[in-house]
Amino acid sequence: MNLKKVILNSIIITLIGISPTVISAQELDPILNDLIHKGLQKNHTIKSNRIESEQAKVDQQMAKSVFLPRITFSGSYTRLNDDITFDDDTKALLIETQKLIIKDAIGLPFNSPFPEDIPLQEAANLQDKNILKSSVDLDWVLFSGFEASHALKASKHKESSLHYVGLAEADKIALQIIETYDKLALVKASKKVLTTTENYLNEQTFYVKKAIKNGLATPISRKKIELAQQQLKAKQIDYEHKTTLLIEVLHQLTGEPKANLRLLSPELQLFAFNAASDTKKRNEIKALEEAEKATNYKAKMEKSNFIPKVALKGHYEFIEDNLSLLDPKWFIGAGIKWHVFDGNSSRLKSKKTRLESEKLKEQIDDANEKIALSITKAQLTYEAAIENTKVVEKEIELAQETYNLVNQQYKNNLASINEVLDALNDVEKANFKLQESFYNERRAVTELLHAKGILTY
Template sequence: MKTIINFKLMKLSRIKSKLLLFFVLSATFANAQELTLKQAHDLMLSENGEVKASNFEVKAMEEEHKATKGLRLPTVGVSGTYLHLDEDIAVDLNTQRNMVGGLLSIPDPAAVLGDWNLTLQEKNLGFATADISMPIFAGGKINAANKASEIKLELTETKHQIKQDELTINLINYFFKLKLAKEAVQLRQEVYDVILLHNNQANKFFENGLIPEVETLNAKVALSNANRELLAAKKDVALATTAVQNLIGINAIEGFSSKFNEPTFVKPLKEFQDDMLTENQQLKTIEKNHELAEVGVKVENSDYFPKVGVMGKYVLWKDNLPLVDTKWFVGVGVEWELFNGFQREHKIKASKYKIQQVEEFDKQARLNLTTYTEKLYNTMQKELEQYESLNADEIFAKKLKFMRTRAFEEGTGTSLEVVDATLKLSEIQLHKIKALYEYNVAYGELMVLTGKTASFLNQN
C-alpha cells in the first residue's frame, strides 16, 4: 500500500515539475516577445535593409583599400604572340655581290659567291615571355594614394555610423510615438469607462425621476465622443506599430517593455555642446574630408618629381626568331615631365582651395550643431516645466472630478459638469504623456548625436 502511495506521490511530483517547467518556459517566451528599446535597436542593426546596404558599402571600400596597397608590389605576368606575315622578310644583296665579283675579277659571281638574297625573318613566327615590373619612386604618389584610400575607408565607416544614427533617431521617435499612442489608448479607455458608468447612472436617475432627460443627453453625447476618440487612438497604435516594424525590418512585434524617462536635467547645456563638438559624426566626416584634401595637394605636388621603375623579361619560348638570341633582360625606366603647360600649378591651387572650402564647412557646421544642441536642450527644459506644471494641475483636476461626481450623485450637480471635469482631467493626462514623449525624443536625439547612444538605450 505504501509503495502504491509513494508511486502516486512521485508521479504527482513529476507532473507538478513538468507544469512548473511549462509555465517557466511560457513566461520566458512571453517576455522574449516584449522588446525593449535596446533590443529593438539591436534587431534594427541586423535586419534593416538600409543598414545592410551601408555595411556592404563598407566591405566594398575595405577591398578597394586592400587593392590600393598592391601599388607597392611588383606586377608579374606572361604574354605570348604568334604572327603570320604576308611574305618572308628578306634582303637582296645580289647587286652588291656582282660589284664584289667585278672588283675581284670573278667572271661568274653567282656561281662562285652564291645567291646573296638573304631571308632575315620567315613569315611565320612566335614567342612567349614572362614579364615583371615594379615602381621604385613615383614622387610620393603611391604613398598619397594609400593614405587617400585609408581616409576613404574611414569616411565610409563614418558614413555607415551616420546612417545608423539617423535610423536610431527615427527608431527612438517611432518607438516612443507607439508608446504615446498606447498610453493614449489606455487613457481613452479609462475615460470611456468613466463616462459609460456615468451614462448608466444618469439613465437610472432619470428613470427614477431624479434628474431631467437633458442630463442624460449630455452623458450620451460625451459617451459617443469618448468612443470615437478611443477608436481613433487604437488606429494610431496600429499605424505606429507598423512604422516600428518596418523600420526594424521584422513582420510582427508582440509588445514593448520600455518606459518613458522622467524629465530631468542630466547635465548642463555646455557639457552637451562640448560633447557635440568632439563626438558628432558629421564633424568627423568633415575632418576626414579635410585630411583627404591635404592628400590631394601631395598628389598634385608629386607630378614635379620623376617616376622611376624597374622591369624585366624572360623569353619562355620562341619560334623562327633568328635575330633574337637572348633569353632575358632587365632594365630601369625613368620618366620626368618637365613642362606641361602650367597644369600642375593650377591643379595644386585648386587642391588648396578645396582645403579652404572644407575649413569653412567645418566652421559653419560647428555653429549649426551648437545651435541645434541648444534647441534640443531647450525642448527638454520646456517639456520638464510642462510636466511639472501638469503634475500640479492633475492633482486639482482629480479633486474637481471627484467633487463634481459626488455633487451629481447627491443631486446638486449636473451631468455636464461631471463630463467637463472628466474631460479636463483626461486632457491634462494626455498633455503629460505628450510632454514625456517630446522630452524623451529630444533627449534621445541629443544623446545619439553626441555619441552616447549606448548610454541612452541602457536607460530604457
Template sequence: MYQNKSTQSILFIVFICLIPSVFVAQQLDPTLKELINKGLEKSHTVNIQNFNTEQSQIDQKLAKAVFLPKLTFNANFTRLNDDLTFDDDTQNLLLSTQKLLIKEAVGIPFNSPFPENIPLTEVPNLQNKNILKSSVDLDWVLFSGFEATNAIKASKHLEASLNYLGVAEKDKIALKIIETYDKLALVYASKRVLNTSKKYLDEQKYYIKKALKNGLATPISRKKIELAQQQLASKELEFNHNKILLIEVLHQLTSESRENLRLLNPILHSFSTDSISSTEKRNEIKALEEAEKATLYKAKMEKSNFIPKLALKGHYEFIEDDLSLLTPKWYVAVGIKWNVFDGRQSWLKSEKSKIESQKYREQIEDANEMISLSIIKAELAYESSLQNIKINQKEIELASDTYDMINKQFKNDLASISDVLDALNNLEKANFKLQESYYSQRRAATDLLHAKGILNY
C-alpha cells in the same frame, strides 16, 4: 460604496502616472534596443555606406598594388608578306667573306679560285615571314615619386570619413526608431486614458438609468452620456488608426513582423537629468575633418606628378627560332620617368583639390555653429519639458479632486451631468497631457544627446 471604489481606482491610476520610472539616457528598453539593431541591419542607407567604405578599402589596396611587380605573358603569331633579308650587295659581301674564311681554313691561297665542291652556307634572313612568339614581361615600380604613398593616405582618410558618415547615418536611424517607438507608447497611453474614461462613463450611465427611474434625472442627461460615449468611440477609432500606422512604420524601419510589433506594450518614462552632461565631437564633424585631410593628400598626390619615378622592366622570349637576328632573347632595364611640364594640368588639379579642402573647412565651421545652436535649443526644450511635467502632475491632482467634488455634488443634486462630464473630460486631458510631457521630454533629451554626440544605443 460603489462610487468610493471608483474614486479609489481613479486616484490609483493617477498615482501610477505621477511616479514614472527614471529612464537613464543610455539604458534603453531591451525591446527598443533589439528593434534598433534590426533597423540598422535592415537600413539600405547604412548598407550603402558600408559598401562605400569597402570601396575605399579597395582603393587603398589598388594604391599599394602599384609597388607590386606585374608579370604579363604574351603569345602571338605574325605572317609577313615576305622574309626580311639583306640587300644583294650585303649578301654578296657576306658570301665573299665566307669564301675567304674557308680558303684560309683549308690552306688555299688567297688569289686561287674557290673550289666548286665546297658548299657555302646561305645568308640567314633577318626575319622569317612566319613569326611565332611567346614571352613574359616584368614591370616593377620601385619609386612612384610619393604619388602612390599620398594616394594611400588620402584613401585611408576617405575611409575614416565614410565610417563616421555611416555612424552618423546609424544615429539617424536609431533616432527615428526611438521616436516611432515613443509615439506608439503615447498612443497606448491614450488607450489607457480612453479605457478609464469608458469605465467612468459606464458608471455614470448606470447611475443615470437609476436616477431616471426615480425621477431624479432627465432624458437630456442620458443623451449627454450617449453623446460622450460616441465621442469616446471616435477617439478609439483614431487610436486604432494611429496604432496601425505606427506599427507599419516600425515594420518598414526594422523588418520586424507585424504580429510581433502588435504584441509590444511600450510605456513612456522620464529621462534622467544626470546623464546629459558631457559633450563629444559629432560624427558628422569627424567625417568632414577626415574628408578635408583626404583632399589635402590628394592635392599632394597630384603635385607628386613632377617628381621622377623609377621602374624596373624585364623581358624574356621562350621561343628562339623565330627571333630576328637583332632581337634579344631577354633583357633587364631600369628606367627613370620625369614629367617636367604637363601643360600645368597637375598643378591645376592640385589647386582644385585645395579649394575642395577649403570647402570642407567652411562646412565644418558651419556645422559647428549649427550644432552649438541645436545644443542650446535642445537644452531649453529639455528644461521646459521638465517644468511641464511638474505642471501636468499638479493639473492631474487638481482635476482628480475637482472630479471627486463635482461627482459628489451631482449625487446630491447640486451639479448637472454636464458639470460631471466636463470634470471627467478635464481629468482625461490632464492624464494624457502628462504622457505628452513625457514624450516631449524624451524627444528633447534624445535630441540633446544627439546634439552633444553622446547618443548610445
C-alpha cells in the same frame, strides 16, 4: 451609489497610475534597443555606406599593388608573305667575304681562285615568314614619386570619413526609431485612460436609464451620456489610426513584423540625465575632418605627378628559333619617367582639390556652430519640459480636487451629471498633458544626448 463611487475612483487610480519610471540616460528599453539594432541592419543608406567603405579599402589595396611586379605571359603566331632576307648585293658581299675568310684559313693567296669542292653557306634570313613566339614580360614600379603612398593615405582617410558618416546616419535612424517608439508609448498611455472612461460611461448609462425610469432624471441626461460616449468613440478611432500609422512606420524603419509590433506595450520612461555631462565630438565633425585629410593627400598625390618615376622592365623569349637576327632572347633594364610639363593639368587638379579642402573646412566650422546652437536649444527645451511637467502635475492636482468636490456634490444631488463629466474630462485632459510632457522631456533629453555626441544604443 457605492458602485458608482468605486468606478469613479478606479478612474482616478488609473489616471494617476500612468506615470513613468526613471532610468539612466545611457540606458534604453531592451525592446527599443533591439528595434534600433534591427533598424540599423535594415537601413539601405547604412548598407550603401558600408559598400562605399569596402570600395575605399579596395582603393587602398590598389594603391599598395602599384609596387607589386606585373608578370605577363604571351604567345603569338604570325605568317609573313615571304621570308625577310638581305638584298642581292648584300648577299653577294657576304658570299665573297665568306670565301676570303676560308682562303685565309686554308692558306691560299688572296688572288687565287676559290676551291670548288668547298661548300659555301647561304646568308641566313633576317626573319623567317613563320613566326611563333612565346615570352614573359616583367614590369615593376620601384618608385612612384610618392603618388601611390599619397593615394594610400587618401584612401585610408576616406574610409575613416565614410565610417563616421555611417555612424552619423545610424544616430539619425536611432533617433527616428526612439521618437516613433515614444509616440507609440504616448498613444498606448491614452488607451488606458479611454478604456477606463468607457467603463465609467457604460455604468453611468445604466444608472441614468434607471433614474429616468424612476422620474429622477430627464432624457437630456441620457443624451449627454450618449454624446460623451460618441466623443469617446471618436477618440478610440483616432487611437486606432495613430497606432496603425506608428506600427507601419516602425515596420518600415526596423523590418520587424507588424504582428510583433502590435504586441508591444511601450511606456514613457523618463531619463535621469545630468545636464552638465561632457560633450564629445560628433560623428558628423569627425567625418568632415577625415574627408579634409583625404583631400589634402589627394592634392599631394596630384602634385607629385612632376616627381620622376622609376621602373624595372624585363623580357624573356621561350622560343629562340623564330627570333629574327636582330631580336634578343632576353633583356632587363631600368627606366625613369619624368613629366616635366603636362599642360598644367596636374597643377590645376591639385588646385581644385585644395579648394575642395577649404570648402570642407568651412563646412566643419558651420557644423560646429550649428551643433553648439543645437546643444543650447536642446538644453533649454529640456529645462522647459521639466518645468512644464511640474505645472501639469499642479493642474492634475487641481483637477482631481475639483473632481472629488463635484463628485461629492453629485452624490448629494447638488451637482448634475454634466458637471461630473466635465470634471472627469478635466482630469483626463490633465493626465494626457502629463503624458505629453513626459514625451517632450524624453525628446529633449534624447536630442541633447545626440547634440552632445553621447547618445548610446
